[in-house]
Structure formats: C-alpha cells, structure tokens
Amino acid sequence: MKKLKVIELFAGVGGFRLGLENTGNYEVVWSNQWEPSTKTQHASMVYEARFGGKNHCNTDISEVKTTDIPHADILVGGFPCQDYSVATTLQNSRGLIGKKGVLWWSIHRILSEKTTPPKYLFLENVDRLLKSPSTQRGRDFAIMLKSLNDLGYAVEWRVINAADYGMPQRRRRIFFLGYHKTTPSYKQLKKADKKAWMTQKGTMASAFPVNDSLEHYTTFALTDDLVHLSEHFNKGEKLSPFANSGAFIDGQVFTAKTTPSYHGVRTVLGDILQNGKVTQDFFVPADEYPKWAYLKGAKKEVRKSKSGFEYNYSEGAMIFPDALDNASRTIITGEGGRSPSRFKHVVQTSKGLRRLTPIELERLNMFPDNHTQLEGISDTKRAFFMGNALVVGVVEQIGKTLFAKIND
CATH class of the missing domain: 3.40.50.150 (Vaccinia Virus protein VP39)
Known part of the structure; x- marks a missing residue:
C-alpha cells in the first residue's frame, strides 16, 4: 500500500x-x-x-x-x-x-x-x-x-x-x-x-x-x-x-x-527517569527547599496589586515532590530553568530533590532521547519545546x- x-x-x-x-x-x-x-x-x-x-x-x-x-x-x-x-x-x-x-x-x-x-x-x-x-x-x-x-x-x-x-x-x-x-x-x-x-x-x-x-x-x-x-x-x-x-x-x-x-500497561513518571545519569545542576539546593514547598503548598493570603488594591488570594496544594507511581502532570512551556516554581516537576531521588532533565521531558511526550539536543539550544529552550509539543x-x-x- x-x-x-x-x-x-x-x-x-x-x-x-x-x-x-x-x-x-x-x-x-x-x-x-x-x-x-x-x-x-x-x-x-x-x-x-x-x-x-x-x-x-x-x-x-x-x-x-x-x-x-x-x-x-x-x-x-x-x-x-x-x-x-x-x-x-x-x-x-x-x-x-x-x-x-x-x-x-x-x-x-x-x-x-x-x-x-x-x-x-x-x-x-x-x-x-x-x-x-x-x-x-x-x-x-x-x-x-x-x-x-x-x-x-x-x-x-x-x-x-x-x-x-x-x-x-x-x-x-x-x-x-x-x-x-x-x-x-x-x-x-x-x-x-x-x-x-x-x-x-x-x-x-x-x-x-x-x-x-x-x-x-x-x-x-x-x-x-x-x-x-x-x-x-x-x-x-x-x-x-x-x-x-x-x-x-x-x-x-x-x-x-x-x-x-x-486495560493495558501503564507507564508512570518513575519509569522514565534517568536516575544515576543526572548532573548536579538539576538538583535543588537544600536552602531552596522551603521556597519550593511554599510555592507548591496551599495558600490563603492577602495580596496587593501594583495599583495598591488588596485582595484575598487562595490556591490548593500540589503533590510535592511529584508522585513517581502515576503519569506525570502536564508539561508546560515554563518547565525549564532553575528558579523555584509551582508548576515545574520535582522528583525525590536518593541524592535529594531534583528537576526533570530535557531527556526525561522528551520521554514524557514519547519523543526519542535527545531529539531536541542541538548546539546553541539551551536546556530551558528544550523544556519550552516539550511544553508546546504533543x-x-x-x-x-x-x-x-x-x-x-x-x-x-
């Protein structure tokens, strides 16, 4: 055919x-x-x-x-x-x-x-x-x-x-x-x-x-x-x-x-991890744990807008670190970079908490490993691609x- x-x-x-x-x-x-x-x-x-x-x-x-x-x-x-x-x-x-x-x-x-x-x-x-x-x-x-x-x-x-x-x-x-x-x-x-x-x-x-x-x-x-x-x-x-x-x-x-x-086989987040092959820059520094925990946690607080208007802000807690025995949450375009964020994935490993690597993000979208690896393309940009991908x-x-x- x-x-x-x-x-x-x-x-x-x-x-x-x-x-x-x-x-x-x-x-x-x-x-x-x-x-x-x-x-x-x-x-x-x-x-x-x-x-x-x-x-x-x-x-x-x-x-x-x-x-x-x-x-x-x-x-x-x-x-x-x-x-x-x-x-x-x-x-x-x-x-x-x-x-x-x-x-x-x-x-x-x-x-x-x-x-x-x-x-x-x-x-x-x-x-x-x-x-x-x-x-x-x-x-x-x-x-x-x-x-x-x-x-x-x-x-x-x-x-x-x-x-x-x-x-x-x-x-x-x-x-x-x-x-x-x-x-x-x-x-x-x-x-x-x-x-x-x-x-x-x-x-x-x-x-x-x-x-x-x-x-x-x-x-x-x-x-x-x-x-x-x-x-x-x-x-x-x-x-x-x-x-x-x-x-x-x-x-x-x-x-x-x-x-x-x-009723078939299910792949979960834990299945796609590159454990043992991850460089230090993906690990969250211990002094940043509280910041990550705060962003991922439930909030009820008064916030102030740029114009000085005060309002009540609330949001629920997210699972932190991400569950390894379930499919991952949706990757978004802001997944890359080191700064703490409510929406980035963080996993618990024997060496501590870490973010996901570009290869792991590719695997979550079922791309071949290193599909987006190219000279001049940063890890943050690679994460952005996967946030946009299907x-x-x-x-x-x-x-x-x-x-x-x-x-x-």
Missing part, C-alpha cells in the same frame, strides 16, 4: 511527523514552522537537524503562496489556540475574513485555494477550544466546524488524555479528523448511526476505545453563515454545547461525553487507525 503524502503545518520540533512516520504509512512532502516572536528560529533548526531541510519552509505561513505548497493526501498540524472570530469585509469578494494573524484562517485559505484539496485533515489543539471564548462558549469550535463544512469536509473529534491510555503524561488535547466529501470515510460517516460512530465505528473510537454508554448526547444544526455564528453563537449561555466527543456532517452536530476504556504516541495511534480505515 502506498504511503499517504502529508503537509505538516505548525510543525514545532516534529511531533506529528514522528508519530505518523512511526507507523510507516506516511511521507511528509512539505512542512512549515515559523515562530513569530523570535529572531532565532530554534524549533525550525531542530526540525531541520532531525528531518533535513528539503521541502521544509521557515516562513510565516500567512505569507506562503498556496501554489508553493505541493499536493498531498492529508494536512496535519497542531495550530495555536487563538480567537477565531470572523469579520465582514467589502474588499474580500467572499465577504469573509478571519482575524488578522489567526492561523486557523491560514489552514482555511490553503484548503479553499487548492485545486485538489487534501482528502483528510488531522489537527490538534488545547481542549479549551471546545468552550472558548468565555463570552460565547463553543463559538470558536463552531466557526471551525462550519468553515470546514463549507469547504466540503465532515469532522469527527475527541478530547484525549494520553495518560488514560497508558502513556506517561496527563496531557489532555482535542484531536480532530476531517474527511472530504469525495472520500469513502465521508460516506461511511454520513450513513452511520452517530452514537455507534462515537463509541465503536469511528476512527477515534477504534484508536482509543471508550465505554459504550454516552452521557449528554445532543444533536443540533449549524446552518448560519460564519459572520452570524461569530456574532451570535451561544450568546449568554454558561456552557458550551460541545462535549468531549462528536461528529459534524452536512451542517449537523452530534456530540456526547464519552469515557475511556483501557504526545507522539497519540498521533501514532490515530495515524495507524486512520490509515487502516482508509485502506479497508
């Missing part, structure tokens, strides 16, 4: 590519990585060092001509979570333009301008997408679904926490697949009982099994144009209508809450299942 050709956008250090290439069924024919706020393009440097510079583009995607992007079977990417609202414009003959700089509209533009658009989409985002913005819960996701519908795609989505399926990190992300109306997958979804699709028949349910019972199953139409949705969707409501699983086809949403079903094992499992379904 021939490999599916892939366009990889917002590539970072290549987590999507690793997951797909691990299956042996995908070939990346063009990739793009651009970090707008930095002069040195560190992530792109790592990407090129690992995968080569051929067909890799380190330019702002909004400035890349669609004709410069080769044809492919599938477009993938973990795009930044932003405000997706739409405005009307007179200059634009379509009458629609997304907010300037919002990268969702770069995906939209590529799909709409391609003479033969990709048959499949495989995208990732933070699960907050399902309920943002706070003033119109779920509006951003509704805009995305409707804009894909207008371009001829059906969508299925699922919020997946990697640790629920035995992976070493509690990282919850939304993954969604788009099927163009010219594909058998689209026709299968159209005909399928949507409840069965969410629990058994769909790509997501096949890749990451769930229990048969669905909670809060609802169905509703998204028929308004994008401008109307942008201004009016779910206004004044406290909750988003989108649950953690769902499908969208022909303007109709089907959504419900599913619960994971997994869990490779999730992409691999969905990619493997999608390929099998396409070739079934």
